[in-house]
Amino acid sequence: MKEKYSRHASLWILVGFCLCLAAFVSLRTNHFLSLKNLVNILEATSYRLILAVGMTFIIGSGAIDLSVGSILSLSSIVMAMLMRGGMPVAWAVMLGLLFGAALGAINGVVIYLTRINSLIITLATSFLYRGLCLILTLGSPVTRLPKAFLRFGSGDLFGMESGVTMATVILLVSFPLMYRMRWGHYLTALGGNAEALKRSGAPIARYRIGSFAAMGALAALAGVIITARLNSAEPNAGLEMEMSAITAVIMGGTPLSGGYAQLAGTAVAVFLLGLIRNGLTMMSISSYYLQFITGGLLLIAVVAAELRERRNRIL
Numbered sequence: 001m002k003e004k005y006s007r008h009a010s011l012w013i014l015v016g017f018c019l020c021l022a023a024f025v026s027l028r029t030n031h032f033l034s035l036k037n038l039v040n041i042l043e044a045t046s047y048r049l050i051l052a053v054g055m056t057f058i059i060g061s062g063a064i065d066l067s068v069g070s071i072l073s074l075s076s077i078v079m080a081m082l083m084r085g086g087m088p089v090a091w092a093v094m095l096g097l098l099f100g101a102a103l104g105a106i107n108g109v110v111i112y113l114t115r116i117n118s119l120i121i122t123l124a125t126s127f128l129y130r131g132l133c134l135i136l137t138l139g140s141p142v143t144r145l146p147k148a149f150l151r152f153g154s155g156d157l158f159g160m161e162s163g164v165t166m167a168t169v170i171l172l173v174s175f176p177l178m179y180r181m182r183w184g185h186y187l188t189a190l191g192g193n194a195e196a197l198k199r200s201g202a203p204i205a206r207y208r209i210g211s212f213a214a215m216g217a218l219a220a221l222a223g224v225i226i227t228a229r230l231n232s233a234e235p236n237a238g239l240e241m242e243m244s245a246i247t248a249v250i251m252g253g254t255p256l257s258g259g260y261a262q263l264a265g266t267a268v269a270v271f272l273l274g275l276i277r278n279g280l281t282m283m284s285i286s287s288y289y290l291q292f293i294t295g296g297l298l299l300i301a302v303v304a305a306e307l308r309e310r311r312n313r314i315l
Helices: 002-028 035-060 068-084 089-114 118-137 147-154 162-179 182-192 194-199 204-230 241-251 263-282 288-314
Strands: none
Touching: 002 263, 002 288, 035 068, 035 162, 035 182, 035 204, 035 241, 035 263, 068 089, 068 118, 068 204, 068 241, 089 118, 089 147, 089 204, 147 162, 147 204, 162 182, 162 204, 162 263, 182 194, 182 204, 194 204, 241 263, 241 288, 263 288
């Protein structure tokens, strides 16, 4: 019972932060709690939530992925080039998602075969993928995309902005996948005790590579949303977005060492960071403070998680 409370403590702390922040900013501005502004926050955080869900899978399995932003950019560029070449939008989007999954799978294969720390491997592939972005585009964005494609960024889907709908669907599907199905249980077991999982006969390679492939596909999906909103595929899109995703996952209560995944905490953390970003804008405070505040929250979350892990080991 105590362990369960400890795991969910970060979730309730984040909810408390959200309520306190919303109350504070609403006292300073007139329109912060308006429906229109809340919708704006959801729209601005939709692709970040998609990335953070994928990163929850990765960190829960005891790994980390620093190539997310580069995969987002490269898959978007390939998808945009296919559309510019005359391929139908639906096929181009589908191939873009598959390409993102393939890039993620490459990370997983190399990590599994070499047994080198995922941080080092994905740092290297991040530079490789970003370099390919610049080589393919010569540093220029791919623009003039089909009008039908723009619906992915600003069109409505089931009564909501399409990016918000896609993020909501991804989150809802992720809960049973992580907590009710073998895939999620094996992922967290891979982060908790990979050797024991291997001795039980579980196909570790499938789950390690699969988690990175899923992350790649979700990064590509986030790229679809961003590219459609901007009507261009940028070679520098996605810069530092992996750090935002990692921050949300750690703040949400998923331990950096893996073994457990807190999807609800991740979602609330993404929303909290969106509240902070929106609140600073509405109070006319420089966005430079966002990185400072985010870094402080991440430091507090990491220290708190480490102290909690040490206390659990002692007990």
